[in-house]
Amino acid sequence: MKNLYFALLLSQILLSCSPQRNLVYFSNLSELTNSQIKNQAELKLQKNDQLSISLSSLNVEYDALFVSANNNNAINGRLGFRVNNNGKITLPRIGDIMVEGLSIEEAQGLITKELKKQIKEPVVVAQLINFKITVIGEVNRPASINVPGDEINLLEALGMAGDMTVYGKRENVLVIREDKGVRNMVRLNLNDKSIYESPYFQLKQNDIIYVEPDKAKEKEFSPNNRALPIITACISAVAVLATALIR
Structure with a gap:
C-alpha cells in the first residue's frame, strides 16, 4: 500500500511540475536610467504604399485640382497617392516623383520643392495611410x-x-x-x-x-497529457477503495 501511495504522490508531483519561465519584460534591467536611443529603423516608403497628401497654397484653384485628382484612390475617406511599381507617385501638373526609399519627411520636402515650381508658398503634409x-x-x-x-x-x-x-x-x-x-x-x-x-x-x-x-501549452493540449488527469483520478479512486476495504 505504501508503494501505491508513493506512486500516486510521485505522479502528482510530476504532473504539477513545469519549467519556470520568466514572464517579466526586461528582467535584466537592474536600475532605471535615462538614455537616448537612435531610431535604427526609420520608416521608408515602399512600392504599393499609399500616401495621404494635403496641400494648402495661395492658389486656391490649384489646391482644388490637387485634391480632386486622386479622389478615386481615397482610402478611409482620405486622398491617396499610391507608390507604383516603379517607386513613384503621380501628382497633378507635376507628373511622376520618385519617393521609394525616402522617409515621410524627405518625400514631403521633395513634393514641396516640386510644387514651388508651379505655385507660391505651398504647404504640404504627407502621411502614410496604409501602414x-x-x-x-x-x-x-x-x-x-x-x-x-x-x-x-x-x-x-x-x-x-x-x-x-x-x-x-x-x-x-x-x-x-x-x-x-x-x-x-x-x-x-x-x-x-x-x-x-x-x-x-x-x-x-x-x-x-x-x-x-511554450512547451507547457504543447503538453497541456497534447492528446496524451489530456488523459493523465483521468488516469490520476482513477489511481486515486483505487487507492481510496483499497484503503476502505483493508480497514
Missing part, C-alpha cells in the same frame, strides 16, 4: 492592425494585440519583415533590455510578429 502590421500566435487578440501614424514599436504592437498570454515565449518573439523582395526573420528576447538596440524593435509596414507558445 499595417500583423500580430499572431500567443497574444490575447491576434489581428492585422492599421497603425494610425507612421511609427510603432514592438511593445506597442503587442499592447494593441492585448499583450502576450502566459504561454507566450517572451524570450523568443519572431519578427518577419520583407524588404525589397527579401524576407528576413529575426527572433527577439523581450526579457533583455538590449532589444531596444535592434533595428527590428521599431516596426515597419507589413511586418508580422509571431509569438510562439
